[in-house]
Amino acid sequence: MALPGNLQPLRVLAASLALSMLLSACAAQRGGAGVAFAPAPGPGPAAPVEVAVLAFNDFHGNLEPPRQSVGMPDGQGGTAQVPAGGAAWLATALDALRARHPLSLTVAAGDLISASPLASSLFLDEPSIEVLSRLGLDYAAVGNHEFDRGTRELQRMQAGGCEKLTAREPCQLERFAGARFRYLAASTLTASGTPLFPASAIRTFGSGAAQVKIGVIGLTLRGTPMLVNPAGIAEVTFADEADTINAEVPKLKAQGADAIVVLIHQGGKQTGAPDPNGCTGLAGEIEPILARLAAGVDLVVSGHTHADYICEMPTADPARPVLLTSAGLYGKELTEITLSIDPAAHRVITRHARNLIVQSQAFTSARGPVALSPLVPGYAPRADIAAYVQRYVDASKAYATRPVGKLSGPADRGEAPAGSTGGPLAHLIADAQLAATRSAGAQIAFMNPYGVRAALVPAADGTITFGDLYLVQPFGNALVTETLSGAEIKAALEQGFDAVGPEQVLAPSAGLVYRYDRRQPVGSRIVAITLNGKPLDSTASYRVTTNGFLALGGDGFTVFKAGRGQVTGPSDIEAFEALFRSKTMIDVPGDARTIDAGG
Known part of the structure; x- marks a missing residue:
């Protein structure tokens, strides 16, 4: 039976394929001689x-x-x-x-x-x-x-x-x-x-x-x-x-x-x-x-x-x-x-x-x-x-927008290259912590610079809100007042320069001034300490306040763990707010309390 004209090419193609298969089989039987057919190209290597x-x-x-x-x-x-x-x-x-x-x-x-x-x-x-x-x-x-x-x-x-x-x-x-x-x-x-x-x-x-x-x-x-x-x-x-x-x-x-x-x-x-x-x-x-x-x-x-x-x-x-x-x-x-x-x-x-x-x-x-x-x-x-964020911001506004006092100007936290000092703000915090713990006998307070999380910038009229304070100190650490000898205080200050972890120049409260010299060997870099104008007595006992984090040896200041007669006080944020409520206007500290004796 003859195929329709439009299917004639298919018959030719089928015959051609049959012949190809026969030649291929014969070639295989003769050990590969005869007509060779290249294999179909496979996929190339995958791109990176x-x-x-x-x-x-x-x-x-x-x-x-x-x-x-x-x-x-x-x-x-x-x-x-x-x-x-x-x-x-x-x-x-x-x-x-x-x-x-x-x-x-x-x-x-x-x-x-x-x-x-x-x-x-x-x-x-x-x-x-x-x-x-x-x-x-x-x-x-x-x-x-x-x-x-x-x-x-x-x-x-x-x-x-x-x-x-x-x-x-x-x-x-x-x-x-x-x-x-x-x-x-x-x-x-x-x-x-x-x-x-x-x-x-x-x-x-x-x-x-x-x-x-x-x-x-x-x-x-x-x-x-x-x-x-x-x-x-x-x-x-x-x-x-x-x-x-x-x-x-x-x-x-x-x-x-x-x-x-x-x-x-x-x-x-x-x-x-x-x-x-x-x-x-x-x-x-x-x-x-x-x-x-x-x-x-x-x-x-x-x-x-x-x-x-x-x-x-x-x-x-x-x-x-x-x-x-x-x-x-x-x-x-x-x-x-x-x-x-x-x-x-x-x-x-x-x-x-x-x-x-x-x-x-x-x-x-x-x-x-x-x-x-x-x-x-x-x-x-x-x-x-x-x-979504605004929902939580609105819920926190009752806390955040509450005025707590006034500040004479911006207080920075020691921007680069002085980021390890805490700047005037760390000194202000130390002053607040000393004032809040005098009832526990505190004579000195120290603030760790890396615990100061943001600058304190008042509104145009000087107003500071609770939210401003919280940006600075969001930890809620309780204050701890303890007894340390003058030698232990020096040893604690030395740990800020001991090459173990980042350098931290502990910020002291008003009245304590110390000089440091990085050119000296580790352990001997605190070259002078005075309290209220008099040299700190290495054998005398002093009541010292820090936040609870430092008191537990945080940031590598392990000397504070040796403190005796510990008394737990208010939280750091409560002490900071109390300072602002104590006066009509709080001045930004301008005194030099930590001095680089090595230039």
């Missing part, structure tokens, strides 16, 4: 997969713009100050970066909560956890401040619920659902030796031949017990950072991780003019950790020092430096990191990072107005985050 890691650290519950700036080169040899921060602005910046990067991971390096402004801390930082979840955070390392209210309250931050574990009521405005991001705590070990939270996690991107996996390890600094109330962490221990990371890397590699990212709440600081993307003279406690890292870690996102930097740092393998980043603090900056990963070779080919300033609202600082800058893009606040 680019994944963006979007990172920040030390958010500290700053839901609103913190009225602080970020310094950056102005392009003319000077420094520009850019107003930055605020959760709604951070949300918009993250959204913009995700629009540019189809594959992305959002991470944080600890201290997301506690030491927070009133709108967050009044509500046990529940709104901050909710906001960070809405921002799309994926993983966060625990920081030391995550333990400020104890391990059980931190576990509630992850799991949610309304169990009352502190003096303040939970779930005041809504039921707390817990974090929708995952805390990681590789080095925080329970009595059984297992981590308090997972040590690490793996996230898969892409599919098929273009699939890559990123392993994430999260941990905090080993020195956390020196930085928090010991009672809250009695059931956990903190392991060595480098040992912990090195033990976790092969586990992630065995699970197929093509890249390893470490989130660690430890860091360093660079020197020189402010540069968010610089790495000038970087030094700090992160260095010895990195120097001991075994091969396999590609990126370290760091925090704790509240500094910003982008660095290539050496590790135990000289041929494999690691990329180190930090984004300052309070959500004022965001690090955009791109990892280009070869899915066939299972390794990172290239990596790049830059810190972006989250420019938000102009404000007035202790040094004057800080205007919006044309040097960097501005962001609009994301409406849903702004509305």
Whole structure:
């Protein structure tokens, strides 16, 4: 039967295919001689997969713009100050970066909560956890401040619920659902030796031949017990950072991780003019950790020092430096990191990072107005985050807007390069603590500079509100008055210069003056101390007041733990408010109480 004309070509094609198959079979029988047919080309090697890691650290519950700036080169040899921060602005910046990067991971390096402004801390930082979840955070390392209210309250931050574990009521405005991001705590070990939270996690991107996996390890600094109330962490221990990371890397590699990212709440600081993307003279406690890292870690996102930097740092393998980043603090900056990963070779080919300033609202600082800058893009606040934050701001206003007194002018906290002194504000706080504890026999008070969290800037008429005070001192530490000898006081001051941790020049109350000289050996850098114009007697006893954090040896000032006859007084914020209520106008201290004898 003849085929229709339009099917005749098919018959020709079928015959041709049959002949080809016959020739091929014959060739195979003759050992491959005859007509050869090239195999169909297979798929080529998969192209590198680019994944963006979007990172920040030390958010500290700053839901609103913190009225602080970020310094950056102005392009003319000077420094520009850019107003930055605020959760709604951070949300918009993250959204913009995700629009540019189809594959992305959002991470944080600890201290997301506690030491927070009133709108967050009044509500046990529940709104901050909710906001960070809405921002799309994926993983966060625990920081030391995550333990400020104890391990059980931190576990509630992850799991949610309304169990009352502190003096303040939970779930005041809504039921707390817990974090929708995952805390990681590789080095925080329970009595059984297992981590308090997972040590690490793996996230898969892409599919098929273009699939890559990123392993994430999260941990905090080993020195956390020196930085928090010991009672809250009695059931956990903190392991060595480098040992912990090195033990976790092969586990992630065995699970197929093509890249390893470490989130660690430890860091360093660079020197020189402010540069968010610089790495000038970087030094700090992160260095010895990195120097001991075994091969396999590609990126370290760091925090704790509240500094910003982008660095290539050496590790135990000289041929494999690691990329180190930090984004300052309070959500004022965001690090955009791109990892280009070869899915066939299972390794990172290239990596790049830059810190972006989250420019938000102009404000007035202790040094004057800080205007919006044309040097960097501005962001609009994301409406849903702004509305959520405003709900908690409104709920806290009864506390925040209550006037407490008047201040003669702005009091700064020792801006760079004097950030380790606490500035006039730390002296004012010490004066308040001395006045509040004279009934316990106090003769001297000391304030730790890094406990001063913001400058104190009055309104045009000098008015200071409770919210202003709370920005400065959000910890709620009880004051402790104890007896120390003159020799012990000197030893405590020496610990601020002992090269163990960041330098801190303890701020004394009025009447005590000391001179220090960094050229002298460690342990001999305090060269003179006077109290009310007379040399401090090393053998005499003095009543000394500090906040409870210092009294427990916080910030490395372990001498204070040896105090005798301890009396617990009011909280630091109560003492500060009482000072403002004691006079019509409080003057900013202008006297020199700590003097650099070495120039």
